[in-house]
Amino acid sequence: MTIRKVMQWAGLGWVMASHMAMAVASLNGSTGLIMVPTAEALSYMQSELAVDYRFLGSAQTHSIKYNVGIAKNLEVGVLGGSVPAEGFFVNAKYFLLSDTQRYPLSMAVGVQNVGSKTESTLYLVLSKRLDKNVALHGGFVGVFTPSEVRPEMMAGVEYMVNDKVSILADTITQSKKLWVNIGMRIELLPALVVRASVLDLTKAGNTETVSTLGVSYSVFL
Secondary structure, X not given: OOHHHHHHHHHHHHHHHHOHHHHOEOOOXXXXXXXXXXXXXXXXXXXXXXXXXXXXXXXXXXXXXXXXXXXOOXXXXXXXXOOOOOOOEEEEEEEEEEOOOOOOEEEEEEEEEEOOOOOEEEXXXXXXXXXXXEEEEEEEEEEEOOOOEEEEEEEEEEEEOOOOEEEEXXXXXXXXXXXXXXXXXXXXXXXXXXXXXXXXXXXXXXXXXXXXXXXXXXXXX
8 A cells, every 4th residue: 555545544534533524425415414515525536425215104215425526625426316316416516715713614605416307406505613513504505496596595503422423403494494404423434424314303395204324435536
């Protein structure tokens, strides 16, 4: 193994141990919380493969995500599986700024579900880590459908219980309804994270509770 590879793997271990949320895909594909993307993401040449299963009553669906930091400030990924039903979509996120404080304020813009015939989104998100345990996220979303362009809002929080476990909560408006989700992530290995969540606690979209279970694996190319 070359010195370069050793340094890359060491860097990956530090990133995953210190900031798990920086390298874990949301259910919508882009790195983030549960449903909400954040202004934290994969490092340059870091890749991530994630699989999530959703359970609604007796029905079960799955989605697959693959993201890569293809440039210093740019993350690109694909999303597919039985959800979304249309096939594979492309996601991208670009970082506009990050200040030099110990816990910086970061800003990113991104697109999700590029290639969808029913709904694609454009978003701007801000992320601020208050201390080593708590990070806040929030922003605006433009939802593009064949018949309308709809503005929405999103927000979320992550609380690091310890180096291995974090608690997540996020919310997003959809057609004047408020979705609220909660979840947890557990780091089993430096590059392997399992996560679980409960979606739509406010019953904005379904009358039954939607639960998810997934795994994410990250490695430098």
